[in-house]
Amino acid sequence: MRRALAGLTTRGRSFVAAGATAIVCAFVLGERDLLRAGVLVLVLPLLCTLAVARTRYRLACARRLDPPRLPVGHEARVDLRLENVSRLPSGLLMVEDRVPYALGGRARFVLDRIEPHGKRELGYRIRSDVRGRYRVGPLTVRLADPFGMVELLRSFSLSDTLTVTPAIVPLPSERLTGAWTGGGDSIAGAVSAAGEDDVIPREYRHGDDLRRVHWRSTARHGELMVRREEQHFQSSGTLFLDTRRSAHWGDGVAGSFEQAVSATASIGVHLVRAGLHLRYVTDAGEALPTASADGGFEGLLLDTLAVARRSKGTSLTAGMAALRGRTGHSQDVDGLVVAVFGVLSAEEARSVAAARRGTGTCVAVLVQGHGHAAPAGAGESGNAGRDPGGRAAAEKAAGLLRASGWRVVAIRSAADLPGVWAQAGHTGEDFVRDGA
The missing domain is CATH 2.60.40.10 (Immunoglobulins)
Known part of the structure; x- marks a missing residue:
């Protein structure tokens, strides 16, 4: 009953107040008719309260x-x-x-x-x-x-x-060469199926099956050579996102961080649906371990990126360690690596360049954002406005990465990604220009 009285509406409280006032006035003035009216006005909301309180709706x-x-x-x-x-x-x-x-x-x-x-x-x-x-x-x-x-x-x-x-943009079905790592003898690239002459042989080792001897190579090298073991290919790769606040421009949907998250989601979904076994790494370290393409990794990745926030960290050390496999699986360092970055200084670019190991394909996506205001800590003056050196710094970082074997593309927004994704499948010397 007490709970129901607390639920009196404004109309109900007004009736209670009016009824009580009428009753008091009736006693003061000695008006019985006013007393009857006051009692009626007062009792009506109380009866309604009692009726509602006694309801047993289930x-x-x-x-x-x-x-x-x-x-x-x-x-x-x-x-x-x-x-x-x-x-x-x-x-x-x-x-x-x-x-x-x-x-x-x-x-x-x-x-x-x-x-x-x-x-x-x-x-x-x-x-x-x-x-x-x-x-x-x-x-x-x-x-x-x-x-x-x-x-x-x-x-x-x-x-x-x-x-x-995050928003997901469909990407063209561009095959990234070097995205497959072998489980047998490690070779740089896939073995051609055109014929025996295209097989890359190796030196004979004690215990090798003599039926695998490659006679032409043996005659050419003057020592016993055998065909390499059949490769048991398994797709694997690492997806990296730079979440540092100091590396991104602007705020909101148009900011470079939101575009980087969207690009990461688009690339991750594209690679998972292509059959790759991915793991997800950020600048703070490994966020999601390696999972099979059909093991629900796509959903886990999207759920993780849905709540991704910019971090207060300023260093890429932990992320690069995870990228090199120190905190993950060591065999991942020879697989495909796709890393999405914001602003990279020359020193950070060198650190990223040094993270490349083995013969795997490494692709860097540099998100420059729609705005031109320098991120926190990126400019020397620290004032808002256009960043005249931002373009040169981006090209310098791209050059350092490319010199170490990375493939580099640059975008302003995730919507630009389909147009430059084909560049990631080829080795090129030109810095990919983003739209004006």
Whole structure:
């Protein structure tokens, strides 16, 4: 009863105040008719409160998100089912599903009546232009009397999570050479299937099968040569994202960090669907270990990138150590490496260049962002405005990376990635120009 009294609406409180005032005035003035009217006005909201408090509605709720994970800018549908599992019909119900403001605000519905064991289907759409993980629910139901004197709030504990992932842009099916690492004798590149003459032989070792002797090479070198063991190829690679606050330009969706996250998601999804076994590394170290392409890595990567934030770190040491395999699997250093960076100083570029080991393909994606204001700590003057040396610094970093065997592409936004992705599949000397 006390809970129901706390649920008096403005109308109900006004009736209580008016009734009490009328009763006091009736005693002062000695007016019996005014007393009767005051009692009626006072009792009406109290009777409504008693009626609502004695309700024994038993309601069941179910919610379904379709889909539970989606890229930014896309819509998800929320379907609600409210069931009256009691033997009594419900009264007026005001239903509200709590939705974060970023998804569009709360969804509200009014239901006149639900018959015993009856059901009502409700639905609405939500979308977000900001990636993240959002809680949808719980559902609250307000029980109201026909006169609008009192409302009783009842809440369900059920809630669901909607994951809004970074925007994903489709990439052309460009095969990155060197993306496959062998499980037999290690060779630089794939063995051609054109014929025996194209096989790269090696020196004979004690215990080698004599049936593998390559006679032409033996005659040419003057010593016994054998064909290399058949390669058991397994796709593997590492995806790296530089999350340092000092390495990125601007804020919001147009900032270089958001574009870098979107580019990382696009590349990761593309490589996983191509059959690669990836691991995900940031400047802080390994974030997701190696997983098979069909082992749910795509979902784990998107969930991780959905809540990625810029870090306060200023060093790439831990990330480069993980990239070299010191904190991961050592065999990953010969696989494909795709690293997404913001601004790199010459010293940082040298550190990244030194991380390349073995014969694996290493691709660096430099995200320059739409803005020209230098990131924190990047400029000497520290003032806002255009960064005249930013372009030269980017080209210098690209040159240092390319000199050590990295393949380098530069973009302003993730939307530019499909146009330059083909460059990642070839070794080139020209710095990829981003759009104006």
